[in-house]
Amino acid sequence: MKKEELMKIAKEAQESAYAPYSNFKVGAALLLSDGNVIKGCNVENASYGLTNCAERTAMFAALAQGYKKEDFRELAIFSSCNPPASPCGACRQVMVELMAKDGKVYIGNDHEISETNVSSLMPFAFDKESL
Numbered sequence: 001m002k003k004e005e006l007m008k009i010a011k012e013a014q015e016s017a018y019a020p021y022s023n024f025k026v027g028a029a030l031l032l033s034d035g036n037v038i039k040g041c042n043v044e045n046a047s048y049g050l051t052n053c054a055e056r057t058a059m060f061a062a063l064a065q066g067y068k069k070e071d072f073r074e075l076a077i078f079s080s081c082n083p084p085a086s087p088c089g090a091c092r093q094v095m096v097e098l099m100a101k102d103g104k105v106y107i108g109n110d111h112e113i114s115e116t117n118v119s120s121l122m123p124f125a126f127d128k129e130s131l
C-alpha cells in the first residue's frame, strides 16, 4: 500500500477523534502484514492525563482485535497542523515495544508526508532487551 493511501485512512480516522478539550484531532492508521489497516484516534478525558493518542489507540486496537505485534508494519499519523504533529514520547515508547525498529512511520497533513522509522524516532530506547 502506498503511503498516500495509508495516510488517507489516517485522515478518515481523525474524524472519530474525541478531543473536546484540546480540539486537536489526530488520526492514525496501522498497516498489518495481511494488508488490513486498523484505525486509531485520540480520545481525551476530563482528567486530562488519561488521554490516549491516536497512535497508541491504533496499536492497542490491533492487539485487541487479535493481531500480534509481529504483524505490525507501518503507521501513518494524520493531523491538520503545519508542520504535521510528530508522535509524543509515550507513543514512541509504545512503537519501540510493538513495532520493528525499521518499521516505517509516516507523519502527515493535507500537504506533506514525512517518512521516518521507529529507531530514528526513538534512539537509545529502553526496551525489552535492556531488561
Ligand code: THU
Pocket (backbone or CB within 6 Å): 019, 022, 024, 025, 026, 041, 042, 043, 044, 051, 052, 053, 054, 055, 077, 085, 086, 087, 088
Ligand atoms: N495527540 C495525538 O493523538 N497524537 C500525537 O501525535 C500528538 C498529540 C493528541 C493528544 C491530545 O488529545 C491532543 O493531541 C493534544 O495534545
